[in-house]
Amino acid sequence: MIRLYHSPLSPFCRKVRLVLGEKRQEVELIEERYWEKSVEFLRRNPAGKVPVLRMDGKTLTESGPICEYIEEKIAEPALMPPTVDGRYEVRRLVMWFDDKFHHEVTANLVYERVNKKLTGEGYPDSSKIKAGAKAIKYHLDYMGWLLDQRRWLAGDTLTLADFAAAAHLSSLDYISDVDWNRNENVREWYAKIKSRPAFRSILADQVPGFPPPPHYADLDF
Structure with a gap:
């Protein structure tokens, strides 16, 4: 196991x-x-x-x-492209979300609103929350721009880049910090990835003291 x-x-x-x-x-x-x-x-x-x-x-x-x-x-289903250029683009986007997006958005919203309470580190910093709320707009626009040109974030197939992005956005969606009406491409992309069987356990998550919003587990928002 x-x-x-x-x-x-x-x-x-x-x-x-x-x-x-x-x-x-x-x-x-x-x-x-x-x-x-x-x-x-x-x-x-x-x-x-x-x-x-x-x-x-x-x-x-x-x-x-x-x-x-x-x-x-575990080779199948593949989550990395067969070409060196394709794998570079996936790794670039994974780093984008796990580094830039994380520090500018996730750490300022999820960590301030939820983690501080769970870990007993004090009260949320309102300036960080404001910074995160502002930064996520830029990131959603960037994702929308990528999806204007591609079926998935890194190209024509689902890759690790999509799961990296969805991991951050699903954490933010749990606390209602994503404006899904900002970009239709991003909304459609998330609805598509959210419907995959791999997402089932994520949508079943419950954090004591922080109930998710009604739309969180709704596959049609």
């Missing part, structure tokens, strides 16, 4: 869950209170971060290498 130590609203954990789901792999989800830095957890990952994946008798950390490990280990 594959075992994933995760936090429900972590986009990095969600990305791994989506890849495993798309590869039709059964996984045991273990919610980890990583901020408590238990000795047992730090043995699994001295960095004290989730996700941590137990697979093939190995303990794997960091969502990027984990996803590429899964991709190389």
